[in-house]
Amino acid sequence: MKLYTYYRSSAAFRVRIALNLKGLEAVPVPVHLARGEQAGAAYRARNPQALVPALELDDGRVLTQSMAILEYLDETVPEPALLPADPVDRARVRAMADLIACDIHPLNNLRVLTYLKGPLDQTPAAVGAWYGHWVRAGFAALETLVAAQGARFCWDHRPGLADLCLVPQMWNARRFEVPLDDFPTLVRIDAELRALPAFAASAPEVQPDAPAA
Amino acid sequence: MKLYTYYRSSAAFRVRIALNLKGLEAVPVPVHLARGEQAGAAYRARNPQALVPALELDDGRVLTQSMAILEYLDETVPEPALLPADPVDRARVRAMADLIACDIHPLNNLRVLTYLKGPLDQTPAAVGAWYGHWVRAGFAALETLVAAQGARFCWDHRPGLADLCLVPQMWNARRFEVPLDDFPTLVRIDAELRALPAFAASAPEVQPDAPAA
Incomplete structure (x- = not known):
């Protein structure tokens, strides 16, 4: 492949x-x-x-x-499975994942930021505020859902679909300097996930096309 | 439920x-x-x-x-199944659906338009241009994919996951007066789908909370 x-x-x-x-x-x-x-x-x-x-x-x-x-x-x-077996559980994990994949990330990706800076003539500060707004709105809801679940990772003790969305979104949030103090459960889970070899090997900074440090 | x-x-x-x-x-x-x-x-x-x-x-x-x-x-x-049986086919139908659900709709929903009008102080014309930009970008790609598939609906002869996303997005595009001439396959499929009872009964204008005409 x-x-x-x-x-x-x-x-x-x-x-x-x-x-x-x-x-x-x-x-x-x-x-x-x-x-x-x-x-x-x-x-x-x-x-x-x-x-x-x-x-x-x-x-x-x-x-x-x-x-x-x-x-x-x-x-x-x-x-290893990315989704649990029970249909309701699967729906809940997919909802956590889609909260990021549909409602945070598409608003903040490169083509959207380019449109804000270009046709809408927004300042870097306004673009940064936009970025942080959607991260905070999504993460506030995700923090509530994940804290209520009370597991090691977003859903249980195995990294799953929601975790695969969380870590890249947290990486982006840090890159854009979005304060994360209001999301202690997400911060803890992200740190635990990033220590796992599959996540560490996937990080942007260790990819072959990453610029030299 | x-x-x-x-x-x-x-x-x-x-x-x-x-x-x-x-x-x-x-x-x-x-x-x-x-x-x-x-x-x-x-x-x-x-x-x-x-x-x-x-x-x-x-x-x-x-x-x-x-x-x-x-x-x-x-x-x-x-x-009736919303997804085909083969994993590659399933991935392709999900990709058509997510093209709308991740890359068109979240950019154009109410909370985003409210942010553009409020904090970003955009004119109705600029908000309309934003709306149309993301619809056209997504529909141009979807038109290519669906025309290449050459089926009655987006994927085959049964309404599936992509069709369930297409019809609401087309409804929204018409509401915001986005020209659809460049997307003849999508226009044809949408019209055929809207004639089906399950789609007709789901339309916004016939919901109990729709305002009287």
Whole structure:
């Protein structure tokens, strides 16, 4: 398999963690978002949305959308499972994950920040405030849900779908200097997750396309 | 079951279609978003995110996030299926759905438009341009994917997960007067879907909380 990725893409980061957790190899193919490589014809032929990640299977078929890729990996390589067995439990874990994947991350990704700075002519301070606003709104709800669950990680003692979304979003929040004091449960869980080898090996700063420190 | 809903919420619209397709009854409990009812303590106790929809099961447990609810309904009431059987096919349908659910709808929902008008002090014209920009970006990619698939609906001859996302997003696009001429396949599929009873009965204008015409 090949993973079309960008070191700082939080959606690609999720998929890297899943591949590592499940012991799968995918050759990383960097797509430099900040230089606009995703908009070229070669990449658009693989993913008309011009977003990363995309997972190219050995037969050449290409899967897009990180959450769809994660479900595919969980269906085809069931262990370790990213979702619990019970349908209500599965729905609750997916809701925690989608809280990030639908309601935080899409508002704060590169193309949106570019639109705020360009067509909407917003200052860096206004863009930063926008970024923090959506992180705080989502994390406040997630903190409530995760604290009520009271587990080691977001749902239980195994890293699952919500955890794969949490760690990249926390990485982004720190990058944009969003204060995290109001989310002590998320901060604790994120720190525990980042210590796990599958998460550590997926971090932006250790990817082959990361700039030298 | 009870469905916490708002007639014009496109995420609630998706769930209404799924309930109708699967022949499930859920008592609608309207939450008036434009009046801010979702931010009240009573609703937040059910959904800390203060967003609709939420599905309250008969045992009192509450499920949130529309895509998680749709997966739950498909797992617990398998027929008619919202997803195909093959894992790659499932990933492709989920990717079409998430293209809307992650990359169009969250950028254009009420809380985001309110932020653009409020803190960012944008004119109605600028908000309209923002709205149309994300619809066009997403629909252009979806048109490519769906036209290549060449089926009656987004994926095959049965309404599926992507179709449940398409119809509400098309309804919203028309409401905001986004030109749809560049998306002939999506326009055709949307029209065929809206003629189906499960979709027609889920439309905003026929919900109990819709204002009188």
